[in-house]
Amino acid sequence: MIEFRNIHKSFFGNMVLKDICFKVNPGEILALAGQNGAGKSTLMKILSGIYYPESGQMLVDDVPVSFHDTIEADAKGIGIVYQELSGVPHLSVSDNVVLGKDIKTKMHFLDFKKQNQEVQEIFDQLGVDVDINRKLGSYPASTQQLIEIAKVLYKTPKVVVFDEPTTSLTTRERKKLFEVMDKMREDGLTIIFITHYLEEIVKMADKCVVLKDGSVTYYGSMEGKGEPEIISYMIGQNIGNYYPKLVEYTAKDVALELKNFGGGIVSPCDLKVHHGEVVGLAGLIGSGRTELMHMLIGAEKHKYGDVYLNGKKVRIANPSSALEQGIAYINEDRRTGGLNLTMSVDFNIALSSIAKGKDNVVGTGGFINTKKEQELCAKMIEQLEIKCASSQQRALTLSGGNQQKIAIAKWIASEANIYIFDEPTKGIDVLTKSRIYDIIRELAKQGAAIIVISSYNPELIGTCDRIEVMSKGNLVASFKAGVEEHEILLAQ
Numbered sequence: 270m271i272e273f274r275n276i277h278k279s280f281f282g283n284m285v286l287k288d289i290c291f292k293v294n295p296g297e298i299l300a301l302a303g304q305n306g307a308g309k310s311t312l313m314k315i316l317s318g319i320y321y322p323e324s325g326q327m328l329v330d331d332v333p334v335s336f337h338d339t340i341e342a343d344a345k346g347i348g349i350v351y352q353e354l355s356g357v358p359h360l361s362v363s364d365n366v367v368l369g370k371d372i373k374t375k376m377h378f379l380d381f382k383k384q385n386q387e388v389q390e391i392f393d394q395l396g397v398d399v400d401i402n403r404k405l406g407s408y409p410a411s412t413q414q415l416i417e418i419a420k421v422l423y424k425t426p427k428v429v430v431f432d433e434p435t436t437s438l439t440t441r442e443r444k445k446l447f448e449v450m451d452k453m454r455e456d457g458l459t460i461i462f463i464t465h466y467l468e469e470i471v472k473m474a475d476k477c478v479v480l481k482d483g484s485v486t487y488y489g490s491m492e493g494k495g496e497p498e499i500i501s502y503m504i505g506q507n508i509g510n511y512y513p514k515l516v517e518y519t520a521k522d523v524a525l526e527l528k529n530f531g532g533g534i535v536s537p538c539d540l541k542v543h544h545g546e547v548v549g550l551a552g553l554i555g556s557g558r559t560e561l562m563h564m565l566i567g568a569e570k571h572k573y574g575d576v577y578l579n580g581k582k583v584r585i586a587n588p589s590s591a592l593e594q595g596i597a598y599i600n601e602d603r604r605t606g607g608l609n610l611t612m613s614v615d616f617n618i619a620l621s622s623i624a625k626g627k628d629n630v631v632g633t634g635g636f637i638n639t640k641k642e643q644e645l646c647a648k649m650i651e652q653l654e655i656k657c658a659s660s661q662q663r664a665l666t667l668s669g670g671n672q673q674k675i676a677i678a679k680w681i682a683s684e685a686n687i688y689i690f691d692e693p694t695k696g697i698d699v700l701t702k703s704r705i706y707d708i709i710r711e712l713a714k715q716g717a718a719i720i721v722i723s724s725y726n727p728e729l730i731g732t733c734d735r736i737e738v739m740s741k742g743n744l745v746a747s748f749k750a751g752v753e754e755h756e757i758l759l760a761q
Contacts, residue, residue, distance in 0.1 A: 270294050271316070271428055271459055276325035278311055284483060285311050289325070291478050291488045293428075298450065298460040300474035300491070302467075302499055304698040305668035306656075307480040309463050310352070313430050317349050318342040329428070348426030350418050352433040352463075352669070352696050354602070358406025363388045365405050366420050391419045396445040410602040411438065411554045411692075411724065418446070428459040435464065436695040439553045439724045440758060447473060465698050466725075467496040479503055504700060512703075512731030513710045515750055518545035519734055523580065524718035525687050527565070530574030534742045535561050537574055542687070542718040547709060549729035550722045551757050552739035558722045559601065561739070562689050566591035566598050578687075592625055597680035601691035601722070607676035608664050615646035615660035617675050621683035649678040654704060670701035677708060688712055691722045706732050726754045 276289040286308045293299040301309050314320040316327065318336030327334050329345050336342040356365045363385050372384045388401050397415045405413060418434060431450070435443045450473060453460060462473060470477060471491065479487040479502040487502040520543055527540040535557040542548050550558045564571040567587040575582055578594060585591050591598065600607040608617050619642045622630045630645060632638040646660045653674045657667055664672055673693070680688065690709065694702045709732055713719055723729050729736050730752060738746040738760040746760035 270328075270330050271461070272328040272331075273312070274326045274328070276312065276315065276322045276327070278308075278315060278320060278322050286315075286322075287484045289480075289485060291485065293459050293461055293476070295427075295457045295459050296454055297475045298454055298462055298473055300470040300477045301461055301463045301480070302465075302470060302477060303480035303503055304700060305670035307503075308483040309480055310432065312480075313349060313432060313461070313463070316342065316430065317347060343424065346427030347430070348421040348424055348428065349430040350421050350432060350434050352436070354410060354413050354417060356405045356413055356416060356420075358404065360405060361402050362399055362405055362408075362416055363401040365416060366391065366401075366423050368420070370424060388419070388423065391423050394422070395419060395449060397442075409554070409559055414438070415442070415554075422449075426458070428461070429453065430461040430463070432463045433465065433696045435466065435469065436692065439761070440726060440754075441761075442554065442724075443469075465694075465696070465702070467499050467699065470499060471495055500699065503698075512728075513706050515732075515734070516710070516714070517734070518710075518713045518716075520544040520546075520716065524578065525720075526577040526580075528575050528577065530564070530571060530576065531561070531742070532564055532570065532572030533560060535564065536742045538744045540737065540744065542720060544716045544718055545713050546735065547713050547719045547721060547733045549733035549736040550720060550739060551726060551729055551736055551761065553761050554724065556739040556761070557742040558739050559691055560742075562598065562691065562720065562722065566596055566689070568598075589624070592621060592683065592685075595684075595686035596689070597621070597683060597685035597687065598689045599676055599680060599691060599693060601695060608672060610665040610672070611663060613661050614650070614655070614657050614664055614667070614675060615642060617664050618646045618649050618660075618678045618682055621679045625683050627683065645682055649682050653678050653681075653708065670697040673697050673701065673705070677705065681708075681712070685717070687718045687720075689720045689722070692724065693721065694723075694725070694728060702728075726757050729757075730754065 272292040273289050276286055278286040289312060303309050311320060315322050318338045318341050334345060366388045367384050372380045374380045385401060392399055395415065399412060405416065421429060434446060438446065450460060464470060474491045476489060477487060477491050478485060479499060481503060522544050523541050524544045525542040527538065529537040531537045552558050560569065563569040565576065567585040567590055576585055583594060585594065619630055623637060630638060630642050650660060655671050655674045657671065664675055693705055709719055721729060721733060734750055736748045736752060736757060737744055738757060740761055748756060
């Protein structure tokens with residue numbers, strides 16, 4: 270059992286948590302909802318010992334506790350699956366799972382046989398097929414997220430916090446995770462579930478706590494509650510359907526064409542994307558969606574086939590070459606591949622334009638025109654509704670949703686012709702999602718060709734003109750707008 274009593278926390282005089290009170294019982298799933306910046310992650314960092322509250326009290330099994338670091342929290346059975354990946358890329362999956370809990374023989378040598386056996390049992394329980402001896406860094410971010418869950422379950426905790434665990438999971442993997450969560454609930458574990466997918470709250474939670482501007486606006490049972498009620502507690506109003514109206518912008522001209530293109534796990538495939546068209550890429554984790562796009566931008570070497578831009582055969586040797594030819598790739602992991610979080614908002618927004626040598630930022634002699642750079646950044650901040658104190662604020666200090674907007678803004682600023690969005694709404698709230706969907710459709714209206722990779726089929730259905738399905742490295746099905754989700758699932 271976990272209880273929060275009158276928790277307060279502020280940063281630099283800014284109160285981010287105000288009088289937080291609620292309790293989660295054993296055998297119960299409590300959903301923690303709210304927009305980015307509402308205080309959810311801060312509260313969970315207090316629970317895990319990363320932050321310390323200024324006032325208030327926490328209780329575990331009715332006993333007051335005060336954690337000064339994660340080791341103390343871990344010793345009390347607090348397990349947290351963070352939204353951000355925290356593995357060691359050069360170590361194996363197995364070593365990452367047991368890190369800090371190494372299994373040793375009576376002679377104090379590492380017992381790799383027993384370690385691998387126990388780790389494999391965790392993945393069997395999760396229903397996840399991974400090579401536990403393979404290096405963690407060789408797997409995509411989506412698979413690493415599943416491994417993060419396995420790391421926590423390996424420690425057999427009393428309390429498990431899931432911080433956006435499904436953002437990179439397919440529908441089938443979500444279903445398996447929910448089965449695991451149900452089993453954990455039956456076993457008497459206390460579960461706190463943070464998610465921006467409102468339907469998951471309705472489906473899984475016994476109770477719900479909604480935070481708005483650091484305060485609790487709802488705490489109670491989920492019985493009789495649906496998505497509209499949760500939204501109203503989050504923002505004070507009902508935004509209705511947050512998917513944009515699908516207006517046809519597809520032109521006759523083909524912007525991007527792949528002919529017999531592939532390599533590695535991706536079999537030779539053909540794909541066309543027209544100007545003004547939004548094409549979704551659906552498929553299970555490991556189906557080859559991200560790998561195909563990585564080969565397109567030159568991040569991975571393709572083995573066969575050709576790329577055509579506006580009917581002209583081109584060679585894309587690396588991501589810099591892709592940028593020069595007007596291809597923008599919005600990485601699925603904004604923290605490691607999308608932004609330099611230690612730098613300012615304006616640095617991140619202007620980065621692609623500087624790399625491209627655009628004259629609206631780079632002046633004569635190759636020097637950056639600071640005035641034009643600031644004008645560009647101010648325009649992007651206004652256009653994408655990025656919430657920041659100033660353009661000089663470090664990206665690290667912003668919410669996940671605003672960081673995602675910056676990752677998108679830097680590519681829009683570069684005036685690309687082709688945009689590849691890889692899991693564009695990972696870990697962000699419903700209002701920010703709605704704005705990103707609008708941005709995607711606005712880019713299509715302006716004539717850009719867009720590819721959206723997503724493990725969340727409803728957002729593909731809600732934003733795309735056409736959906737291509739990948740399975741085992743092959744493009745196996747194509748659907749027009751209006752497709753039902755079960756049709757996509759069957760094709761996978």
